[in-house]
Amino acid sequence: xxxxxxxxxxxxxxxFGYDTSTKSLNVLxxxxxxxxxxxxxxxxxxxxxxxxxxxxxxxxxxxxxxxLKELTGLTGQYKKQFKAFGDPDRLMNPKDLIWIKxxxxxxxxxxxxxxxxxxxxxxxxxxxxxxAQWFPVNALPELGFDHKQIIxxxxxxxxxxxxxxxxxxxxxxxxxxxxxxxxxxxxILGIEIxxxxxxxxxxxxxxxxxxxxxxxxVSKKPAQLYMFxxxxxxxxxxxxxxxxx
Amino acid sequence: xxxxxxxxxxxxxxxFGYDTSTKSLNVLxxxxxxxxxxxxxxxxxxxxxxxxxxxxxxxxxxxxxxxLKELTGLTGQYKKQFKAFGDPDRLMNPKDLIWIKxxxxxxxxxxxxxxxxxxxxxxxxxxxxxxAQWFPVNALPELGFDHKQIIxxxxxxxxxxxxxxxxxxxxxxxxxxxxxxxxxxxxILGIEIxxxxxxxxxxxxxxxxxxxxxxxxVSKKPAQLYMFxxxxxxxxxxxxxxxxx
DNA sequence: ACAAAAGTGTTATCAGTACACCCATGC
DNA sequence: GCATGGGTGTACTGATAACACTTTTGT
Numbered sequence: 001x002x003x004x005x006x007x008x009x010x011x012x013x014x015x016f017g018y019d020t021s022t023k024s025l026n027v028l029x030x031x032x033x034x035x036x037x038x039x040x041x042x043x044x045x046x047x048x049x050x051x052x053x054x055x056x057x058x059x060x061x062x063x064x065x066x067x068l069k070e071l072t073g074l075t076g077q078y079k080k081q082f083k084a085f086g087d088p089d090r091l092m093n094p095k096d097l098i099w100i101k102x103x104x105x106x107x108x109x110x111x112x113x114x115x116x117x118x119x120x121x122x123x124x125x126x127x128x129x130x131x132a133q134w135f136p137v138n139a140l141p142e143l144g145f146d147h148k149q150i151i152x153x154x155x156x157x158x159x160x161x162x163x164x165x166x167x168x169x170x171x172x173x174x175x176x177x178x179x180x181x182x183x184x185x186x187x188i189l190g191i192e193i194x195x196x197x198x199x200x201x202x203x204x205x206x207x208x209x210x211x212x213x214x215x216x217x218v219s220k221k222p223a224q225l226y227m228f229x230x231x232x233x234x235x236x237x238x239x240x241x242x243x244x245x
Numbered sequence: 246x247x248x249x250x251x252x253x254x255x256x257x258x259x260x261f262g263y264d265t266s267t268k269s270l271n272v273l274x275x276x277x278x279x280x281x282x283x284x285x286x287x288x289x290x291x292x293x294x295x296x297x298x299x300x301x302x303x304x305x306x307x308x309x310x311x312x313l314k315e316l317t318g319l320t321g322q323y324k325k326q327f328k329a330f331g332d333p334d335r336l337m338n339p340k341d342l343i344w345i346k347x348x349x350x351x352x353x354x355x356x357x358x359x360x361x362x363x364x365x366x367x368x369x370x371x372x373x374x375x376x377a378q379w380f381p382v383n384a385l386p387e388l389g390f391d392h393k394q395i396i397x398x399x400x401x402x403x404x405x406x407x408x409x410x411x412x413x414x415x416x417x418x419x420x421x422x423x424x425x426x427x428x429x430x431x432x433i434l435g436i437e438i439x440x441x442x443x444x445x446x447x448x449x450x451x452x453x454x455x456x457x458x459x460x461x462x463v464s465k466k467p468a469q470l471y472m473f474x475x476x477x478x479x480x481x482x483x484x485x486x487x488x489x490x
Numbered sequence: 491a492c493a494a495a496a497g498t499g500t501t502a503t504c505a506g507t508a509c510a511c512c513c514a515t516g517c
Numbered sequence: 518g519c520a521t522g523g524g525t526g527t528a529c530t531g532a533t534a535a536c537a538c539t540t541t542t543g544t
Contacts, residue, residue: 006253009331009355056353060331084329084357086254086305108301110254110355112329166490179523191486196525197507201488220521221515240489241436242533243446245411424496441498442534465494466542487506 005053008106011063012051012085012113012147014154015072017120017134018171018187020180025171025187026120026134027151028071032099032144044095046142049150050130051111064114071132073124078117078170082157083150086110090146099144115154117170138190162188166207169228175211177223178202207232250298253351256308257296257330257358257392259399260317262365262379263416263432265425270416270432271365271379272396273316277344277389289340291387294395295375296356309359316377318369323362323415327402328395331355335391344389360399362415383435407433411452414473420456422468423447452477 015028029047036043050071054063060081069075088108091100100107120134135141137155140148162168168184169176182198185191202208207229215222260273274292281288295316299308305326314320333353336345345352365379380386382400385393407413413429414421427443430436447453452474460467 006353006355008251008253054331054355057333059333060329060355081329083326084305086299086357088302088304108251110251110299110305110357112331112355163486163488164490168490177523185488189486194508195523196509199524200526201506205490218522219516221513221523223523241408241434243408243430244485245409245413245450422496439534439536440496441536444497445499446533463495464543466496466540468496 003055003057005104006056007053007104008109009054010051010109010111011054011060011067012049012111012150013064013067013071014049014113014115014151015068016115016117016137016154016158016171017123018117018184019120019134020173020176020184023183023187025137025184027137027140028123028132029135029141029143030071031131031133034099043098044144046095046144047133047135047140047147048144049147050132054112060112063112064116068116071128071130072118072122074118074122078167079114080157080161081112081114083153084110084112085146085150087146093145096145111150113150113154115158117158117167119171119173121173159189166228166230166233175213175225175227177215177225179223202226206236248300248302250349251301252298252349253354254299255296255354255356256299256305256312257294257356257395258309258312258316259294259358259360259396260313261360261362261382261399261403261416262368263362263429264365264379265418265421265429268428268432270382270429272382272385273368273377274380274386274388275316276376276378279344288343289389291340291389292378292380292385292392293389294392295377299357305357308357309361313361316373316375317363317367319363319367323412324359325402325406326357326359328398329355329357330391330395332391338390341390356395358395358399360403362403362412364416364418366418404434411473411475411478420458420470420472422460422470424468447471451481 017026017028018024019026028050030050032044032046032048034044035041050067052063052067054060058066064079064081065075068077068079091105091107091109125132137151140151143151162185168181171184172180178199179195181202182193182195186193209227209229211225211227213225215225262271262273264271273295275295277289277291277293279289280286295312297308297312299305303311306324309324309326310320313322313324336350336352336354370377382396385396388396407430413426416429417425423444424440426447427438427440431438454472454474456470456472458470460470
């Protein structure tokens with residue numbers, strides 16, 4: 001039996017997935033589709049974030065973890081609560097009203113929004129019951145509720161955060177090349193980075209560790225593989241108080 | 246008549262106030278006091294943040310603005326929503342249970358936490374009906390609910406944010422001296438800053454504008470006064486994508 | 491004249507930026 | 518042998534960090 005829900009509080013999850021081979025930063029969305037029973041007109045046909053009510057006995061973090069697991073089967077991924085959305089009319093567009101008419105949704109639901117960072121390859125969409133699908137963060141489909149705004153704000157937070165914390169590696173495989181890291185930064189930030197300067201900078205970090213291994217199965221010069229050591233990072237890390245206003 | 250409340254969602258406000266003369270970064274707290282009607286034992290005697298339920302017709306931001314206005318009379322202050330706190334047991338300490346027994350509080354209330362930045366001198370505590378009081382952020386009294394943690398997290402956010410955005414000036418009078426800015430950074434960050442380097446850095450900013458005015462009424466060499474121009478800041482500002490991981 | 495805080499300059503070091511070609515490999 | 522992306526070095530510039538004494542004012 002399902003635990004009791006808090007009907008006016010939900011958690012919504014922006015699942016960011018990076019695809020190293022296509023160099024695309026994606027968001028995982030689920031289909032929202034409804035036809036009129038009488039006329040067969042399409043009433044709702046768009047996408048939404050995955051989310052769910054908070055159970056009465058769980059923390060917000062636990063709700064987020066549960067929602068991600070139900071959607072992707074994954075646990076232990078990087079997650080961040082970044083904002084609460086609670087405008088009285090955030091679920092009040094015509095389509096949203098049609099959609100929630102039958103649901104046990106409260107019309108004034110406040111949602112606590114999280115984002116997750118993972119690799120698209122880690123998610124098996126074949127057998128997904130929610131018809132979940134990846135969309136490039138810069139080419140999103142039509143979105144229900146206020147989920148467009150939620151994604152935009154998650155993405156803004158990610159852009160800022162990836163500059164000061166090594167969360168980027170959550171989006172990459174365990175072993176990666178320097179150019180893959182550069183490509184990822186470029187995808188996220190939408191900028192061009194000088195390869196020589198970037199390499200030098202990254203390779204000089206003590207927590208970026210060159211492995212005795214190269215890429216295999218590529219039809220060109222195979223690149224040196226590296227890993228990120230959180231252990232070394234935590235040891236080496238020191239807060240800096242550089243005021244840059 | 247009071248608008249209808251959402252009984253399980255509240256906004257809590259961490260009001261930071263800086264006192265330029267004592268160089269103290271403070272938090273505004275209200276008294277929580279309850280005696281047993283029979284034995285006159287003191288049941289609850291501590292402090293809490295100011296907060297209130299969200300009304301059914303207002304946004305979260307509006308709730309925060311309203312709460313601040315009711316406590317201080319002030320509007321238009323810098324405000325930031327920084328985190329939602331929703332653990333099932335966040336109001337479940339023995340004292341908290343005594344306190345909320347008579348209140349129309351839901352025991353599982355999720356709170357959206359905001360912080361405000363202002364000057365202690367702007368708040369008149371004389372006639373305050375909540376017995377509000379300033380406490381140095383590093384010398385907080387005993388706090389109810391999970392408000393200690395909320396303050397700590399607000400303070401962490403402020404420490405990070407003041408390094409990259411000119412929010413520091415929200416805590417200072419309109420006209421200020423360079424040394425006052427330095428003192429404030431030192432208070433917030435708990436560090437020592439070299440005065441010569443700091444002066445040079447700040448004075449070189451185009452948006453720090455020297456006024457044709459000096460301090461008055463000080464019993465020493467009066468210092469040059471400056472102001473912060475948001476207009477110039479917004480013009481001059483350019484995003485930088487410096488990766489510092 | 492004294493106390494108190496304001497204000498000032500130089501040097502060394504480090505990090506960021508700009509920039510163009512050769513190299514190794516798989517096919 | 519050629520196409521593809523991997524990998525490399527140098528010089529310039531600007532910012533930060535370290536450091537101690539003189540100046541101005543009110544009392």
